[in-house]
Amino acid sequence: MSKPIAVNGDTAIAMAWKQINPDVVAAYPITPQTIIVEAYSDYVADGLVDTEYICAESEHSALSICVGSSAAGARVATATASAGLAFMWEMLYVSASMRTPIVMAVANRTLSGPINIHCDHSDAMGARDSGWLQIFGENVQEAYDNTLMAFRIAENMKVRLPIMTCLDGFIITHALERFEPLEDEKAKAFVGPYQPVRPLLDVKSPTTYGPIAMPEYYYEIKYQLVTAMANAMDVARQVMAEYGELTGRRYDLVEGYRTEDAEYLMVAMGSTAGTVRFVVDQLRAEGKKVGAVKVRLFRPFPTEDLVALLRGKKAVAVLDRAMSPGTGAPLYMDVVEAASQIGSPPRISNYIYGLGGRDIMPEQLSSVFGEIIEGRGERVNYLGVRK
Amino acid sequence: MADEGSSSLPLGGMIIEPGNSRRYRTGEWRSQRPEVDKEKCTNCLTCWIYCPDNSVLVENEKMMGFKYSHCKGCGICANQCPAKAITMREEGVE
Numbered sequence: 355m356s357k358p359i360a361v362n363g364d365t366a367i368a369m370a371w372k373q374i375n376p377d378v379v380a381a382y383p384i385t386p387q388t389i390i391v392e393a394y395s396d397y398v399a400d401g402l403v404d405t406e407y408i409c410a411e412s413e414h415s416a417l418s419i420c421v422g423s424s425a426a427g428a429r430v431a432t433a434t435a436s437a438g439l440a441f442m443w444e445m446l447y448v449s450a451s452m453r454t455p456i457v458m459a460v461a462n463r464t465l466s467g468p469i470n471i472h473c474d475h476s477d478a479m480g481a482r483d484s485g486w487l488q489i490f491g492e493n494v495q496e497a498y499d500n501t502l503m504a505f506r507i508a509e510n511m512k513v514r515l516p517i518m519t520c521l522d523g524f525i526i527t528h529a530l531e532r533f534e535p536l537e538d539e540k541a542k543a544f545v546g547p548y549q550p551v552r553p554l555l556d557v558k559s560p561t562t563y564g565p566i567a568m569p570e571y572y573y574e575i576k577y578q579l580v581t582a583m584a585n586a587m588d589v590a591r592q593v594m595a596e597y598g599e600l601t602g603r604r605y606d607l608v609e610g611y612r613t614e615d616a617e618y619l620m621v622a623m624g625s626t627a628g629t630v631r632f633v634v635d636q637l638r639a640e641g642k643k644v645g646a647v648k649v650r651l652f653r654p655f656p657t658e659d660l661v662a663l664l665r666g667k668k669a670v671a672v673l674d675r676a677m678s679p680g681t682g683a684p685l686y687m688d689v690v691e692a693a694s695q696i697g698s699p700p701r702i703s704n705y706i707y708g709l710g711g712r713d714i715m716p717e718q719l720s721s722v723f724g725e726i727i728e729g730r731g732e733r734v735n736y737l738g739v740r741k
Numbered sequence: 742m743a744d745e746g747s748s749s750l751p752l753g754g755m756i757i758e759p760g761n762s763r764r765y766r767t768g769e770w771r772s773q774r775p776e777v778d779k780e781k782c783t784n785c786l787t788c789w790i791y792c793p794d795n796s797v798l799v800e801n802e803k804m805m806g807f808k809y810s811h812c813k814g815c816g817i818c819a820n821q822c823p824a825k826a827i828t829m830r831e832e833g834v835e
């Protein structure tokens with residue numbers, strides 16, 4: 355039996371990597387991801403893994419090394435956050451289009467400016483169109499579980515896309531929580547050995563990775579990402595089901611809580627999803643018909659699953675820990691797009707919250723439920739901002 | 742225009758057939774074409790050394806003209822020729 359222990363989210367991710375023992379880890383430290391790469395470099399120094407650990411001089415280099423290593427046939431992991439992710443920008447698109455299934459932990463931290471090291475999702479949201487898969491965890495256990503599942507989803511032959519395993523900076527990365535890792539052997543068996551596709555080091559099958567594509571080919575090669583994303587939806591579902599069998603922790607692309615007879619829903623990602631369920635329980639005790647929806651897989655976006663949960667509801671509040679100045683925020687946009695497939699969709703409003711690490715309190719979420727129940731509130735609301 | 746669909750192209754557009762750039766006719770890019778005046782040419786093969794597209798034809802150590810299927814008309818050969826034996830002419834103009 356696996357034993358519960360108390361660690362923070364970053365350490366849990368390093369522990370998952372240790373069990374998987376990737377061939378290459380290339381990284382550059384940045385708060386609040388630092389503990390991951392620090393802990394992992396200890397494992398390397400102590401000889402607990404045989405990973406080639408490369409300290410790059412920047413995030414642009416770190417991800418470039420990951421892309422090259424993956425093309426060479428290696429299983430690769432890395433981690434970053436905020437400005438580090440932004441500095442990887444060019445290579446994000448390159449790695450997705452070159453189909454290198456890199457697993458990257460993103461310790462969600464806001465993007466400047468003003469410069470700030472605390473949590474929001476603006477880093478990952480900016481990368482949502484890059485062709486990377488994105489999976490969000492709610493707590494330390496999920497940060498760990500998502501990591502093991504991420505390797506399986508990304509490396510699947512029908513997918514072959516890089517994946518970001520997102521966890522809220524500080525709230526999950528640095529907070530000590532009780533969690534249960536799998537035994538090493540179980541984790542290794544679940545993830546399985548790495549299978550490369552036409553590795554560069556296979557000199558008998560010479561391959562050129564990442565050649566130029568002129569207008570006659572670019573669009574078709576880009577469209578391959580659409581196909582891979584569609585496949586990833588099914589693969590993620592299967593992997594989560596298999597993981598549920600193994601661990602008893604049953605995950606889904608989107609998870610509803612007390613939604614069946616609910617009339618009002620609140621949608622969230624990351625650590626706030628737990629706060630939303632707490633508030634739902636409080637309001638249910640007062641007889642309010644409310645429910646919670648947690649989006650685990652953000653890319654590809656599980657539109658059909660959302661449609662099934664939203665159908666027949668009266669109003670929905672979508673919580674975004676990021677903003678898109680001038681319009682609604684990313685999660686809201688995707689939820690609205692999903693709801694557009696419903697004949698008479700619920701009224702959907704956007705609540706931007708928690709930017710730059712601002713705490714989100716249960717009372718605030720209760721009042722958001724109050725607003726949507728009474729049909730008040732703007733289309734896009736900035737929760738708690740001093741105007 | 743190419744006609745392969747997205748699903749029949751190799752993953753990420755990788756090249757899995759060595760040397761298939763032979764079939765990529767860079768000559769289609771050309772707007773100017775090099776022409777050699779063999780009266781002036783000394784067969785020094787400077788043009789052959791400089792051509793980035795391996796498009797100067799050589800037989801028995803003699804410069805024999807250009808491979809227009811792949812010559813993209815960059816003009817480097819004309820620039821480098823010590824005997825000024827190469828002239829660049831507009832394509833499609835007599």
Ligand code: SF4
Nearest residue numbers: 782783785786788822
């Ligand atoms: S560089 Fe000029 S002279 Fe020399 S081989 Fe070429 S065309 Fe002839």
Ligand code: SF4
Nearest residue numbers: 792812813815816818
């Ligand atoms: S024009 Fe350029 S490509 Fe054509 S033969 Fe001369 S050097 Fe080669």
